[in-house]
Amino acid sequence: MSDQPNEPGSANPPEPVPEVTAARPNTRLGDLAGGHDEDPTVGHPTVFDLERVSVSYGGKTAIRDVDMDIHCNLVTAFIGPSGCGKTTLLRTLNRLNDPIPGAAVDGKVNYRGEDLYGDDVDAVEVRRRIGMVFQRPNPFPKSIYDNVAYGLRLHGMKDDLDNRVERALRHAALWDEVKDRLKASGLSLSGGQQQRLCIARALAIEPDVVLMDEPASALDPISTQSIEDLVEQLKAEYSIIIVTHNMQQAARVADVTAFFSVDVAEDGSRSGVLVEQGPTSKLFIRPSDPRTEAYVTGRFG
Amino acid sequence: MSAAAHQSLSASSGRAKRRRRWGRVMEGLATLAAVVAIAVLAIVIISVAKKGLPALNADLFTQVTSTFGIPGEGGGIKNAIIGTVIMTAIATAISVPLGVLLAIFSSEFAPPRLALIIRITLNVLAGVPTIVIGVFVFGLLVVGNGYSAYAAGVALSIVQLPVVARSTEEVLLLVPSSLREASMALGASRARTVLTVILPTAVGGIVTATIVAVARAAGETAPLLFTTGIFANAVVTDPTKPMASIPLVIFQGSESPSPHDQEVAWAAALVLLVGVLIGSSLGRLLSLRSRRRIEQSR
Amino acid sequence: MATETPTQRIPLSGHRRTRYGDLALRGITGLASVVLGLLMVALVYEVAHEAWPSIQEFGASFLTGTEWNAVTDVYGARDLIWGTLITSLGALLIAVPMSIAIGVFLSELAPRAIRTPVTMLVELLAAIPSVVLGLWGILVMGPFVAQHIEPFIINHFGWIPFLDGYPSNQGLFMAILVLTIMVVPIVASVSRELFTSVPSDLKQGSLALGATRWEMVRSVMIPQVSGGLVAAVMLGFGRAIGEAIAVTQVIGGSNTRPDNIWGPADTMASRIAAQYAGSPTALSKASLAYLAVILLVFSLIVNLTAQLIAARLQRQMRGAA
Numbered sequence: 001m002s003d004q005p006n007e008p009g010s011a012n013p014p015e016p017v018p019e020v021t022a023a024r025p026n027t028r029l030g031d032l033a034g035g036h037d038e039d040p041t042v043g044h045p046t047v048f049d050l051e052r053v054s055v056s057y058g059g060k061t062a063i064r065d066v067d068m069d070i071h072c073n074l075v076t077a078f079i080g081p082s083g084c085g086k087t088t089l090l091r092t093l094n095r096l097n098d099p100i101p102g103a104a105v106d107g108k109v110n111y112r113g114e115d116l117y118g119d120d121v122d123a124v125e126v127r128r129r130i131g132m133v134f135q136r137p138n139p140f141p142k143s144i145y146d147n148v149a150y151g152l153r154l155h156g157m158k159d160d161l162d163n164r165v166e167r168a169l170r171h172a173a174l175w176d177e178v179k180d181r182l183k184a185s186g187l188s189l190s191g192g193q194q195q196r197l198c199i200a201r202a203l204a205i206e207p208d209v210v211l212m213d214e215p216a217s218a219l220d221p222i223s224t225q226s227i228e229d230l231v232e233q234l235k236a237e238y239s240i241i242i243v244t245h246n247m248q249q250a251a252r253v254a255d256v257t258a259f260f261s262v263d264v265a266e267d268g269s270r271s272g273v274l275v276e277q278g279p280t281s282k283l284f285i286r287p288s289d290p291r292t293e294a295y296v297t298g299r300f301g
Numbered sequence: 302m303s304a305a306a307h308q309s310l311s312a313s314s315g316r317a318k319r320r321r322r323w324g325r326v327m328e329g330l331a332t333l334a335a336v337v338a339i340a341v342l343a344i345v346i347i348s349v350a351k352k353g354l355p356a357l358n359a360d361l362f363t364q365v366t367s368t369f370g371i372p373g374e375g376g377g378i379k380n381a382i383i384g385t386v387i388m389t390a391i392a393t394a395i396s397v398p399l400g401v402l403l404a405i406f407s408s409e410f411a412p413p414r415l416a417l418i419i420r421i422t423l424n425v426l427a428g429v430p431t432i433v434i435g436v437f438v439f440g441l442l443v444v445g446n447g448y449s450a451y452a453a454g455v456a457l458s459i460v461q462l463p464v465v466a467r468s469t470e471e472v473l474l475l476v477p478s479s480l481r482e483a484s485m486a487l488g489a490s491r492a493r494t495v496l497t498v499i500l501p502t503a504v505g506g507i508v509t510a511t512i513v514a515v516a517r518a519a520g521e522t523a524p525l526l527f528t529t530g531i532f533a534n535a536v537v538t539d540p541t542k543p544m545a546s547i548p549l550v551i552f553q554g555s556e557s558p559s560p561h562d563q564e565v566a567w568a569a570a571l572v573l574l575v576g577v578l579i580g581s582s583l584g585r586l587l588s589l590r591s592r593r594r595i596e597q598s599r
Numbered sequence: 600m601a602t603e604t605p606t607q608r609i610p611l612s613g614h615r616r617t618r619y620g621d622l623a624l625r626g627i628t629g630l631a632s633v634v635l636g637l638l639m640v641a642l643v644y645e646v647a648h649e650a651w652p653s654i655q656e657f658g659a660s661f662l663t664g665t666e667w668n669a670v671t672d673v674y675g676a677r678d679l680i681w682g683t684l685i686t687s688l689g690a691l692l693i694a695v696p697m698s699i700a701i702g703v704f705l706s707e708l709a710p711r712a713i714r715t716p717v718t719m720l721v722e723l724l725a726a727i728p729s730v731v732l733g734l735w736g737i738l739v740m741g742p743f744v745a746q747h748i749e750p751f752i753i754n755h756f757g758w759i760p761f762l763d764g765y766p767s768n769q770g771l772f773m774a775i776l777v778l779t780i781m782v783v784p785i786v787a788s789v790s791r792e793l794f795t796s797v798p799s800d801l802k803q804g805s806l807a808l809g810a811t812r813w814e815m816v817r818s819v820m821i822p823q824v825s826g827g828l829v830a831a832v833m834l835g836f837g838r839a840i841g842e843a844i845a846v847t848q849v850i851g852g853s854n855t856r857p858d859n860i861w862g863p864a865d866t867m868a869s870r871i872a873a874q875y876a877g878s879p880t881a882l883s884k885a886s887l888a889y890l891a892v893i894l895l896v897f898s899l900i901v902n903l904t905a906q907l908i909a910a911r912l913q914r915q916m917r918g919a920a
Binding site: 099141 | 805
């Protein structure tokens with residue numbers, strides 16, 4: 001993950017890799033994440049309980065044998081190099097992999113004690129509880145008002161529509177900027193505003209969990225900042241799971257972080273695996289697994 | 302924790318169940334629509350085959366058409382087949398060169414405004430009812446001169462022109478500009494580039510467009526009504542005279558009370574249908590393949 | 600001193616030969632476009648010229664006249680215009696929902712493996728020559744529909760005045776059916792292309808909010824492509840209006856308006872085709888040409904409107920991207 005341009009004629013000898021030890025709280029990431037040594041999951045019941053979950057597309061395993069708990073009213077981050085299946089795992093949590101032909105989920109995904117993939121479970125109902133915000137803002141070509149009202153109308157939450165729309169837009173910290181032009185097209189907003197509109201749209205139907213797939217990666221730094229602040233506020237009412245390739249972002253916003261990586265089997269096939277998960281500060285300051293350590297210190301990925 | 306959390310996932314409301322059911326109904330209807338469309342296609346083909354095959358004998362191809370309701374003399378469509386071939390050939394000989402030249406002008410030389418006007422005009426021409434084209438050529442070439450295969454050829458070529466020109470232009474535009482630039486960079490003139498580099502690359506597409514145009518012209522009836530509507534029951538090869546044609550044999554047979562005429566009409570319809578469907582499918586498949594090839598060479 | 604290479608000895612200017620080639624090609628191809636222009640002008644002029652005697656004689660009252668009588672040499676197109684509109688709009692009524700449904704099927708519902716073959720089959724419907732469709736229509740579909748389908752509709756829906764009558768294997772209804780078969784492949788293939796072009800982002804966003812697949816199609820996909828659908832429908836309308844052969848084979852060629860949908864009627868295009876064998880008087884010939892003028896104007900308006908809508912849609916999509 002080198003950001004440095006190759007300079008012609010330079011054959012840099014590899015720099016000595018700093019050892020990550022217990023006594024190094026002053027790494028940048030450590031500074032960001034540090035300070036909480038307590039376990040943030042105390043007092044927060046489990047929202048998701050994954051047991052040996054594997055996801056494959058057309059026979060090829062994308063991610064395998066994930067065992068993890070996700071707790072409510074916290075921000076949980078999935079980090080890891082590209083191709084490690086973190087987005088795939090995220091989409092498994094709201095069954096958005098279902099429409100993909102050849103997609104298969106093994107293992108058990110428990111949502112508040114119920115099997116998410118049970119026989120009589122309605123995927124539509126799942127998605128009402130577990131909402132999603134995508135990497136690129138994708139507002140509908142409708143007015144701002146209709147974008148937020150879309151989900152409400154779909155699920156019959158049409159009573160007091162105006163208030164619900166306003167509440168959702170306030171929750172997404174967008175109300176003040178758009179309250180005078182609710183009839184304007186959603187596409188007329190800036191990138192950061194569009195993303196907040198998508199968040200408002202998701203919040204309008206009062207979900208329990210909000211999944212976010214790299215929500216700020218397509219945005220400029222200032223918009224990114226506002227999204228991150230929003231995430232911080234939202235966890236009071238919702239459980240947030242956020243996929244990010246930006247470690248600093250994870251350090252800034254996440255209470256719990258799960259690190260994924262790519263595992264190469266003997267036959268050469270690659271699949272994603274969960275390497276380690278835990279309180280963010282611990283993961284960045286005192287990772288248990290050498291792969292985690294290599295990733296957070298920038299040796300690869 | 303929001304209120305949503307407390308309900309069980311499978312205890313979906315009546316509303317959700319209704320939405321799911323309604324969705325399935327609509328999806329079923331959409332599938333039904335596709336099935337019906339294909340069923341109609343199959344039924345038409347099968348009907349034509351069932352009714353046409355019995356009449357498909359050597360006589361059909363060796364005898365000429367007979368006058369209404371008098372079996373025993375003629376009873377075939379030899380002159381109609383020859384007529385259709387000749388008139389389609391005349392039409393194609395006009396429309397393909399004209400259409401290719403038009404496409405070259407539009408894609409290589411014309412300023413964008415003019416190219417747009419040409420494209421709009423071709424689209425308009427494609428939308429003109431073929432019966433109107435028949436009336437047009439009638440006034441232009443038939444009045445005073447009588448019916449002729451030439452007039453029919455001209456009328457058919459007008460129908461083919463938009464098809465050929467649009468397909469050819471599509472293919473020409475697909476040729477990557479890197480090829481053009483390479484040729485020009487070597488000092489070749491525009492003309493030489495077009496003739497020696499671009500056209501050869503696009504020739505597959507032009508052949509395909511021609512096949513589709515031929516299939517189209519062979520099946521057109523309305524332009525023939527006004528240009529070669531009355532024809533002799535004999536083989537005619539002089540293009541200044543009217544000729545029999547397969548579509549008109551079918552048309553007249555469909556309106557005739559004589560069962561013999563109807564039989565011949567079915568047989569002719571079978572011949573025409575097979576030819577046209579094969580030509581169209583071939584054209585479509587070839588165009589897909591050549592398009593893929595050009596895109597891969599980019 | 601370095602020896603001069605051959606190319607250096609040839610002066611840069613003076614190689615006019617190749618430019619003539621350019622000029623010639625540009626000239627010839629430009630000529631082709633002139634021919635196209637002349638063709639369009641000649642088309643309009645010639646047809647109007649042929650119609651002139653009738654236009655002079657009847658003027659605008661041609662559009663409201665109901666007689667078409669070669670004996671008294673009086674001609675009026677009102678019933679033909681009515682027939683054209685009823686058959687075309689009737690065909691659209693059936694064809695448009697069906698085509699959109701097929702478009703949805705081919706772009707969303709069908710298993711990937713059968714998408715291309717089924718698409719090609721639907722488009723093959725458009726390749727059936729209209730005369731063959733008409734032959735099949737009058738000799739096969741007509742009797743079948745008259746025996747099985749028309750009585751059913753008359754029995755169950757005959758309380759609607761226009762739908763009450765005697766079954767027949769010719770008439771307005773048959774013309775509507777035949778035109779439907781011709782319009783469906785046109786609108787369906789455009790719909791399919793439009794639906795496949797909807798960005799996956801939009802579809803995912805809708806599903807993520809808990810929409811069923813049908814709800815996603817209805818509330819996001821169709822609105823997204825509505826402009827293109829309108830243009831496609833107009834194209835289908837133009838096709839239906841102009842169809843002469845298949846319609847004349849099945850519609851029964853009557854001179855007056857029928858009382859119900861099962862009775863014989865006529866359309867403008869079909870009337871022209873029916874009298875190809877030579878109309879008795881000069882004025883009747885000119886009146887047929889007058890019909891052609893009306894058809895030409897109709898088709899021009901419909902076609903240009905469709906192109907305009909499609910162009911505006913293109914601009915919109917590019918703007919929002």
